[in-house]
Amino acid sequence: MAESSPTPPRWTPAASPRKRLNGVGCNNTGERKTSRGVFLTWQDVSVTAVDEKGKHKVILDRITGCARPSQVLALMGASGSGKTTLLDTLSGRLGLDLIGTGDVLINGRREMLSYGTSAYVTQENTLMPTLTVREAIHYSAQLQLPGSMSPAKKLARVDRIIRxxxxxxxxxxxxxxRVSKGISGGERRRVSICMQLLASPGLLFLDEPTSGLDSAAAYHVMAYVARLAQTAGITVVAAVHQPSSEVFDLFNALCLRMGGWC
Ligand SMILES: Nc1ncnc2c1ncn2[C@@H]1O[C@H](COP(=O)(O)OP(=O)(O)OP(=O)(O)O)[C@@H](O)[C@H]1O
Ligand SMILES: [Mg+2]
Structure with a gap:
């Protein structure tokens, strides 16, 4: 939908312009404020894109919702309906070319997502092709897990998550x-998820975790995520395309987006 209304007000910046968009941003201090029980609420959230000619395109229009701890919220809708944009908004990763308005609250308050509280598995895999699966996850563990954790414990966590x-x-x-064939697309997807789960985040955003997987692999991945949500109290928000009925049964809540290509 294209509009040429005046530019809506941006989210009120707090500490720094891009790091606190009316509640959500990333506090990259290394300090971990809360790792469990993240209750995520969004109220009247709108996102508008403005092109070079000043033309406005409303991507999200005053949407409200919530995601609860220990639950998987599925975000469904046609391609172009704004699933990724909503995930980006909730996780504080909205692009600079987009204008967001509304409130995103963490446990009822406008606060920053501290480092390690949330993790985001993007729609595209960004993995080093020359590494093995174990090496990639292990290097990620070295970077993400606290220095106080022993190398043996880090390795044990890597092995467990691989299993x-x-x-x-x-x-x-x-x-x-592209040049040298390695593991399958579905396995690559699972490696990307593993890397984000290493730090045991309290809030997990997944953009199409099952795309490219056959129905058995998709069920395997989502069942693991749902089990993790329940046992570890993680709040999961996942954009999912055409889930099978078995995968759909694993969801606790659904946010259905209208519009897009359908
Ligand atoms: N930065 C941007 N500038 C202009 N338009 C954008 C921008 N980001 C997203 N859009 C548009 O907003 C709409 C929603 O995009 P989004 O990527 O959120 O959809 P989606 O539901 O995730 O789609 P898919 O299922 O194909 O991944 C699309 O029409 C897209 O072209
Ligand atoms: Mg998307």
Whole structure:
């Protein structure tokens, strides 16, 4: 939808212009404020894109919702309906070319997401093709897990997550890329999720975690995420395309977006 209304007011910046968009941003101090029980609420959230000619395109129009701890909220809708934009908004990663208004609240308050509280698995995999699965996850563990954690414990966590995500058989295979064929697309997807789960975030955003997976692999991944949400109290918000009925049954709540290409 294209509009040429005047530019709406941006989210009220707090500490720094891009780091606190009326509640959500990323406090990259390394301090971990809360890792569990994140109650995420959004009220009257709108997002507008403005092109070089000043033309406005409303992507999200005054939407309200919430995601609860220990639950998986599925975000569904046609391609172009704004699922990724909503995930970006909720996680404080909205692009500079987009204008967001409304409130995003963490546990009822406008506060920043402290480092380690949330994790985001993007729609595209960004993995080093030359590394093996184990190396990629291990390097990620070295970067994300606290220095006070022993190397043995880090390795144990890496091994556990590889096992739980069903990647043991390919743990020592190269990830590969366009030039050299490596693991499958579905396995790449699972590696991306593993890397974000290492730090045990309280809030997990997943953009199409099941895309490219067959129905069995999609169920395997979502069942693991749903189990993790329940056992660890994680709040999960996942944009999902055409889930099977078995995968759909794993969701606790649904946010259905209208519009887009349908
Ligand atoms: N920065 C931007 N500038 C202009 N338009 C944008 C921008 N970001 C997103 N859009 C538009 O907003 C709409 C929603 O995009 P978004 O990526 O959120 O959709 P989606 O539901 O995630 O789609 P898909 O299922 O294909 O991933 C699309 O029409 C897209 O072209
Ligand atoms: Mg998307």
């Amino acid at each position: 739980e995500m069903g990647l043991s058989a390919v743990a020592d295979s190269r990830i590969g890329g």
